[in-house]
Amino acid sequence: MDLDTTTLLTALAALLSLFWLRSWSSSKSTIPALDGADGLIASYRSALRVLGHGAELVRRGYTQHRTGVYRMPMLLRWEYVANAPAHIAEIAAAPEDVLSFHLGAAETLQTEWTMGSEIAHNPYHALAVRGSLTRNLARCFPQVQDEIVHAFADVLALEDMEWKLIDVVPTLMQIVARTSNRLFVGLPLCRDKEYLDLNINYTVSVFTRGQIIRLFPEFLKPLVAPLLSSRKSSLRHALKFLGPLIDARLADERAHGPEWAERPNDLISWLLDLATGEERTTPALALRVLITNMAAIHTSSMAARVVESEGWSKAALGSMHRIDSFLRESQRLGGSGPLAMTRKVVARDGFTFADGTHIPHGAFLNTPGHVVNTEPDSYADPETFDGFRFSRLREAVNADADADADAAKEAGPNPNANPTFFNRQMVSTAPDHLVFGHGRHACPGRFFAATELKAMLAYLLLHYDVKAETPGVRPPDDAFAMFRVPNARGRIWVRKRADLNSEA
Numbered sequence: 014m015d016l017d018t019t020t021l022l023t024a025l026a027a028l029l030s031l032f033w034l035r036s037w038s039s040s041k042s043t044i045p046a047l048d049g050a051d052g053l054i055a056s057y058r059s060a061l062r063v064l065g066h067g068a069e070l071v072r073r074g075y076t077q078h079r080t081g082v083y084r085m086p087m088l089l090r091w092e093y094v095a096n097a098p099a100h101i102a103e104i105a106a107a108p109e110d111v112l113s114f115h116l117g118a119a120e121t122l123q124t125e126w127t128m129g130s131e132i133a134h135n136p137y138h139a140l141a142v143r144g145s146l147t148r149n150l151a152r153c154f155p156q157v158q159d160e161i162v163h164a165f166a167d168v169l170a171l172e173d174m175e176w177k178l179i180d181v182v183p184t185l186m187q188i189v190a191r192t193s194n195r196l197f198v199g200l201p202l203c204r205d206k207e208y209l210d211l212n213i214n215y216t217v218s219v220f221t222r223g224q225i226i227r228l229f230p231e232f233l234k235p236l237v238a239p240l241l242s243s244r245k246s247s248l249r250h251a252l253k254f255l256g257p258l259i260d261a262r263l264a265d266e267r268a269h270g271p272e273w274a275e276r277p278n279d280l281i282s283w284l285l286d287l288a289t290g291e292e293r294t295t296p297a298l299a300l301r302v303l304i305t306n307m308a309a310i311h312t313s314s315m316a317a318r319v320v321e322s323e324g325w326s327k328a329a330l331g332s333m334h335r336i337d338s339f340l341r342e343s344q345r346l347g348g349s350g351p352l353a354m355t356r357k358v359v360a361r362d363g364f365t366f367a368d369g370t371h372i373p374h375g376a377f378l379n380t381p382g383h384v385v386n387t388e389p390d391s392y393a394d395p396e397t398f399d400g401f402r403f404s405r406l407r408e409a410v411n412a413d414a415d416a417d418a419d420a421a422k423e424a425g426p427n428p429n430a431n432p433t434f435f436n437r438q439m440v441s442t443a444p445d446h447l448v449f450g451h452g453r454h455a456c457p458g459r460f461f462a463a464t465e466l467k468a469m470l471a472y473l474l475l476h477y478d479v480k481a482e483t484p485g486v487r488p489p490d491d492a493f494a495m496f497r498v499p500n501a502r503g504r505i506w507v508r509k510r511a512d513l514n515s516e517a
């Protein structure tokens with residue numbers, strides 16, 4: 014879909030929305046509206062403004078209602094934003110049958126249209142990521158490490174000591190997709206360019222077209238969404254690669270049961286451990302592989318600077334506090350959109366915070382992701398990138414536990430877990446660090462993401478020199494409404510290091 018078509022559809026959606034007879038009864042809510050956005054005309058004006066200035070409006074709402082909840086006008090309804098840390102902690106702790114993460118995500122990503130309604134109703138792939146994938150990280154790390162070496166060599170394709178200008182986002186997406194798929198589906202498929210491109214294109218399509226579909230009123234979605242969504246064509250395409258692999262795995266399971274000597278330790282097996290009924294078919298399993306790829310690929314872009322040289326075994330990565338700190342800081346500033354942790358209130362009586370603030374049934378409740386990640390009460394000089402902010406803290410408290418303790422805690426009860434681990438690691442979530450969400454639905458893939466990104470950054474630093482295209486300048490993020498991603502046109506210079514080490 015070209016830019017003109019996108020613009021046209023967006024304009025059409027906005028126009029239709031203006032004529033859509035939205036119920037304004039909720040504007041009589043006791044919860045205050047964003048200042049200047051109350052009333053029919055003002056609210057529509059603000060809702061249109063959200064499309065181009067979402068982050069600015071969320072920051073304004075934070076300044077105006079620092080300790081409370083306010084209503085933000087969107088084109089099709091009012092949404093609620095909770096600013097106070099205590100409220101954020103309550104949202105994080107609420108059970109799925111009170112505040113639904115899955116129905117919140119279904120709205121944000123338009124899951125029914127971009128992925129299929131079964132993904133929201135039976136998200137068992139998240140359990141496979143939280144359990145088996147996380148538990149197997151240490152065992153599978155040598156393969157991930159091996160893939161990083163090959164992926165950097167093939168994707169950067171540097172012949173000699175010359176500097177090469179590379180496009181950051183597409184290059185990192187190739188490397189991340191390939192490394193992740195070494196774990197998900199193994200060799201040789203993880204190196205198939207057509208398969209990787211399919212996963213990357215599907216990821217981009219879910220995030221961009223989901224935002225456009227979201228602009229349309231419900232009654233128009235059945236007409237418009239199938240034209241915009243690439244779900245069916247992507248799944249058909251994915252079956253070309255995954256179909257034979259999954260067919261063979263299902264045949265083996267039928268012949269030998271769930272445990273057999275050469276059973277691969279990969280995502281397909283981890284999904285099969287949990288899949289029941291209709292989920293145990295080739296297309297249904299292929300869709301879960303596609304969705305897990307989408308979750309894994311979407312957020313992995315970062316700035317890189319030389320920090321220090323260490324070995325890069327899994328154990329060494331655990332002690333690489335500065336790389337961990339650098340990535341956490343990078344995510345703190347660039348990793349959350351204006352709104353995070355979207356939840357749909359599904360409890361019949363609505364949701365009431367401990368201080369009595371009441372959110373009605375059916376409403377969407379959010380937290381101001383980027384704003385809390387840059388709250389001056391939590392972070393000194395919060396808008397400044399300080400790569401070693403967290404490693405200094407860590408050195409000060411002299412904590413030595415690493416992400417494994419946290420990962421093991423997530424994967425299941427562990428009587429030997431150390432309760433005093435440092436809680437400002439890359440994988441640690443908090444009401445003032447919402448990059449991976451927080452609470453019950455905090456990203457289950459973050460242990461893998463942290464291991465993979467730390468290994469990638471360490472490898473990059475040991476083997477390549479890197480510099481910004483324009484010294485000291487980070488290109489501004491691309492933003493649309495409440496959606497924010499690294500600048501798609503950002504470029505950096507890369508060359509092989511003169512004193513190239515052979516990998517540890």
Ligand code: HEM
Nearest residue numbers: 139142308309312354448449450451454455456457458462
């Ligand atoms: C830097 C990389 C990543 C970031 C920033 C990230 C961020 C997030 C966020 C913000 C959420 C929602 C949390 C909430 O609303 O409370 C989430 C959920 C999720 N993420 Fe990630 N993620 C990353 C990598 C991954 C990877 C590598 C995987 C898979 C291997 C993954 C799988 C998932 C899944 C399955 C969920 C849904 C959780 C549930 O159903 O409870 N993510 N992620």
